[in-house]
Structure formats: C-alpha cells, structure tokens
Amino acid sequence: SQQGEEDPQALSIQEGENATMNCSYKTSINNLQWYRQNSGRGLVHLILIRSNEREKHSGRLRVTLDTSKKSSSLLITASRAADTASYFCATDAGTGFQKLVFGTGTRLLVSP
Amino acid sequence: KAGVTQTPRYLIKTRGQQVTLSCSPISGHRSVSWYQQTPGQGLQFLFEYFSETQRNKGNFPGRFSGRQFSNSRSEMNVSTLELGDSALYLCASSLETGGSDTQYFGPGTRLTVL
Numbered sequence: 001s002q003q004g005e006e007d008p009q010a011l012s013i014q015e016g017e018n019a020t021m022n023c024s025y026k027t028s029i030n031n032l033q034w035y036r037q038n039s040g041r042g043l044v045h046l047i048l049i050r051s052n053e054r055e056k057h058s059g060r061l062r063v064t065l066d067t068s069k070k071s072s073s074l075l076i077t078a079s080r081a082a083d084t085a086s087y088f089c090a091t092d093a094g095t096g097f098q099k100l101v102f103g104t105g106t107r108l109l110v111s112p
Numbered sequence: 113k114a115g116v117t118q119t120p121r122y123l124i125k126t127r128g129q130q131v132t133l134s135c136s137p138i139s140g141h142r143s144v145s146w147y148q149q150t151p152g153q154g155l156q157f158l159f160e161y162f163s164e165t166q167r168n169k170g171n172f173p174g175r176f177s178g179r180q181f182s183n184s185r186s187e188m189n190v191s192t193l194e195l196g197d198s199a200l201y202l203c204a205s206s207l208e209t210g211g212s213d214t215q216y217f218g219p220g221t222r223l224t225v226l
Contacts, residue, residue: 033214042116042202043217088155099145099168100204100215102155 004089004103012109019076021106023089024069030092032065033100034074037086046074046087079110113139116205116218124224130191133221137184137205143167144186145215146178149200158201161186162208190223198225 004025013019025032031050035043049056049065049072056063062075076083086107090100117136125131137144145168146158157170161180178188184205190197200222204215 035217040200040220040222042219043204045214045216048214090155099157099160099170100147100155101157102147104154 004091004101006087006089006103006106008106009104010107010109012111013079015079015081015110015112017079017110019079019083019108019110021074021087021108023072023074023103025072025089025091025093025101025103026070027091027093029067032063032072033090034061034063034072035088035090037088037105039085043088076108079108081110081112084108084110116203116216118201118203118218118221120221121219122222122224124226125193126226127193127195129193130189131193131223132187132189133201133203133223135186135188135203135205135218137186137203138216141205141207141216142184143206143208143213144180144184145204145206146186146188147202147204148172149202149220150196150198155202158188193225195225197223199223 007022033048034046037043047058047063049063060077065072086105088105089103093101119134143162145160149155160168164180175191180186200220202220204217206213206215
C-alpha cells in the first residue's frame with residue numbers, strides 16, 4: 001500500500017511559472033525524499049529532507065516539511081519544458097531502513 | 113562513478129515462465145532494494161538486501177525472490193509468471209550509513225507477461 005497521497009494528480013503550467021506539489025503521508029518518518037521520473041524510466045533523486053528539518057533548497061527546488069501535519073511540498077521555480085515528468089514523494093515510514101513508501105505521484109506538464 | 117545498472121532493460125515472457133533480473137549498484141553501495149511499478153498499484157517495495165542478507169520484504173507472494181552477492185550485485189527472480197506481474201522493476205542502491213539514506217535508482221527492467 002502507498003504511504004502518501006500527492007496533490008494535485010496532474011498539473012499543467014507554462015514555462016517560467018512556478019509549480020507546487022503537495023504530499024501527505026500517514027506515519028511518522030525519519031526523512032522524506034522527492035524523486036522525478038521521466039515517462040516510464042528510472043527515478044531521479046531530487047532532494048532528501050530529514051524529520052528535524054523544515055525547509056531545504058536545491059537549485060530551483062524548495063522543499064518544506066511539516067511533521068505535525070504529516071505533509072511536504074515541492075516547489076519548482078521558473079519551470080522549464082525539461083521539468084515535464086512525474087514527481088513522487090517517498091518516506092521511510094519511520095523504519096530507518098532502506099524501504100521507501102511512495103506517494104501516488106504528480107504528473108507535471110510544462111508547455112513552452 | 114557509474115550509476116545503478118539493470119539488465120535486461122526489456123523482457124517479454126509468457127505466463128508460467130520464470131524470469132531473473134539483475135542489478136549492479138553504485139560502487140561502494142552495500143544496500144540494494146527492489147521496487148515494482150504498475151499503473152494500478154504505483155511504486156511498491158519488494159525487498160532489500162544488505163551484505164547478502166534480506167533485511168526487509170514487502171507484501172509480495174513467495175514467487176518473488178531475490179539474492180545479493182558478495183560484490184553487492186543483486187538478482188531478483190519471479191517464478192510462475194502471471195499477467196499481473198507485467199511491470200517496471202526498479203532497483204535502487206544506497207550507501208547505508210546506519211539510517212535511511214538517499215536511494216539511487218537504475219533505469220528499470222520493463223517486464224511484459226503475455
């Protein structure tokens with residue numbers, strides 16, 4: 001079963017706009033990770049945020065984590081057509097092991 | 113460093129057959145995990161190996177098995193294939209520093225069962 005739900009399921013924006021995706025999860029966690037997947041290919045790791053962190057930045061990416069609400073958001077600023085992909089959040093479900101529980105994913109379409 | 117590699121990239125099998133998929137982790141990574149991705153169930157954890165031992169197992173039938181070799185390379189096997197086993201199988205490796213770490217995924221093996 002999947003740990004989390006992502007919202008929205010699909011998002012369509014223009015190049016240059018910002019894209020925000022939200023992830024909710026069910027159990028306590030040690031960390032939360034965001035991944036990108038291009039059209040049925042492997043997952044590319046974007047960012048990891050630990051449970052004692054509230055915000056993290058990496059290039060055009062900004063991730064927030066609210067453990068009290070069991071939610072996280074991923075913001076992509078100044079989006080590009082190359083950002084078109086599916087984005088997944090994943091948690092370790094508090095196990096501390098290498099067992100990720102994935103959300104349902106958000107499909108992002110960035111039009112030129 | 114080379115990334116995670118998976119072979120083969122594509123497979124077509126028929127029901128009842130068995131299949132073996134291979135994964136080579138990033139050099140130095142000792143943990144290898146396997147995931148199944150389907151349109152209906154999404155990404156689901158199959159199992160994780162560390163130092164040739166299975167540490168975690170997901171909720172999959174015994175037809176799904178795996179192993180890890182001393183060089184950290186891993187294989188997974190699916191016996192008596194069913195149509196529902198058609199999926200993208202992803203392997204991931206991590207450094208394993210004592211807690212949950214970033215997992216780096218391979219390109220996947222696309223299995224089609226006819």
